Amino acid sequence: MKPRYYFFILIGLVLVFGIYFIFSTLPSSTTNQGAGSASVPPTADLSQRLKGEKLDGQLLFTRQGNLWAWKSDGATRLAIGAGNSTVADTTVKLLQPSWQPGSGAIAYIRQDETFSDLWVVNANGSNARSLTTHKGKGQPRSPGYIETSLWAFAPSWSPDGSQIAYLSDVQTDDLALWITPVKTPQPRRLSSLAVGQGGIQSPAWSPDGAQIAVAGYDAGKPQINLINISTGRNTRLTDTNEGAYDPAWSPDGKTVAYSVRKGNGSELWLMRADGSNQTQIVSGLVARSPTWSPDGKTVAFLGLRGTGFELFTVGITPGGNGATGEPKQISREARIEAAGGLSWGR
Numbered sequence: 398m399k400p401r402y403y404f405f406i407l408i409g410l411v412l413v414f415g416i417y418f419i420f421s422t423l424p425s426s427t428t429n430q431g432a433g434s435a436s437v438p439p440t441a442d443l444s445q446r447l448k449g450e451k452l453d454g455q456l457l458f459t460r461q462g463n464l465w466a467w468k469s470d471g472a473t474r475l476a477i478g479a480g481n482s483t484v485a486d487t488t489v490k491l492l493q494p495s496w497q498p499g500s501g502a503i504a505y506i507r508q509d510e511t512f513s514d515l516w517v518v519n520a521n522g523s524n525a526r527s528l529t530t531h532k533g534k535g536q537p538r539s540p541g542y543i544e545t546s547l548w549a550f551a552p553s554w555s556p557d558g559s560q561i562a563y564l565s566d567v568q569t570d571d572l573a574l575w576i577t578p579v580k581t582p583q584p585r586r587l588s589s590l591a592v593g594q595g596g597i598q599s600p601a602w603s604p605d606g607a608q609i610a611v612a613g614y615d616a617g618k619p620q621i622n623l624i625n626i627s628t629g630r631n632t633r634l635t636d637t638n639e640g641a642y643d644p645a646w647s648p649d650g651k652t653v654a655y656s657v658r659k660g661n662g663s664e665l666w667l668m669r670a671d672g673s674n675q676t677q678i679v680s681g682l683v684a685r686s687p688t689w690s691p692d693g694k695t696v697a698f699l700g701l702r703g704t705g706f707e708l709f710t711v712g713i714t715p716g717g718n719g720a721t722g723e724p725k726q727i728s729r730e731a732r733i734e735a736a737g738g739l740s741w742g743r
Contacts, residue, residue: 463477
């Protein structure tokens with residue numbers, strides 16, 4: 398991993414207020430690590446529960462460096478342990494959980510001090526396994542170790558659940574788009590869109606399996622692009638003044654929800670899959686990380702309220718042309734990590 402990524406990403410993900418600043422002001426062979434790194438330590442407290450408003454299904458998010466699931470009217474921490482760091486006095490963090498279609502498994506990122514890897518675990522917390530190996534070579538914290546450490550971020554499942562798209566800086570200076578099969582990991586780079594300009598953020602695989610929506614940088618601002626799976630070609634969908642990011646497909650594949658930067662905040666918008674009919678649906682909040690309910694009637698997102706991000710939902714009109722009303726706050730005092738993303742499963 399290049400040194401500039403080490404400082405930027407590590408500080409941004411570890412410090413809560415750093416996360417807020419960055420993400421509210423910027424558009425911003427299988428390796429088994431062993432049972433000890435995949436299981437919950439005996440002293441872990443899984444009894445803590447968050448209470449709030451009721452929603453259907455299960456909504457995954459990141460809180461305090463662990464994976465949580467909101468189910469019915471509350472949330473509990475998932476029984477997935479981070480394990481020990483390769484560097485003393487460093488806390489490993491889990492983030493960016495993503496439900497496999499059908500909710501049979503969860504993909505997530507395990508972040509150590511100077512690297513992160515893509516992991517998959519069964520929905521019941523068993524059989525956690527890594528799909529990438531990004532740990533650096535040599536003595537931890539040495540220049541050579543830092544230089545050879547790499548990153549993985551933002552997993553997104555293929556519709557059939559057999560592959561995962563994710564971001565990595567393998568062989569590039571910026572994050573590029575990669576894909577790997579799950580059963581027999583063989584990562585391949587699909588696109589290097591915007592490498593040298595800031596790279597790619599927030600991949601989201603289309604329900605028909607043909608395209609992946611991403612936020613790709615152009616002239617210092619991210620814009621929503623579609624990358625064709627077969628050809629690797631990209632089509633730009635947005636041209637916002639300050640940047641657009643966090644694309645999320647509706648279950649029917651006809652609509653994309655996304656965030657648009659506005660000053661020091663961000664708004665929530667919808668558009669058709671071809672980029673037409675761009676419509677604002679949420680303003681007055683720093684709105685990030687939209688995700689659709691399985692029935693396509695609701696979008697959940699993270700909104701800044703007080704000193705932290707909370708869960709919100711907003712109803713979507715039939716056909717995905719707008720909102721049915723004002724956003725509804727689901728959590729209270731949860732202080733969810735904005736960089737952790739959201740994923741809504743059954």
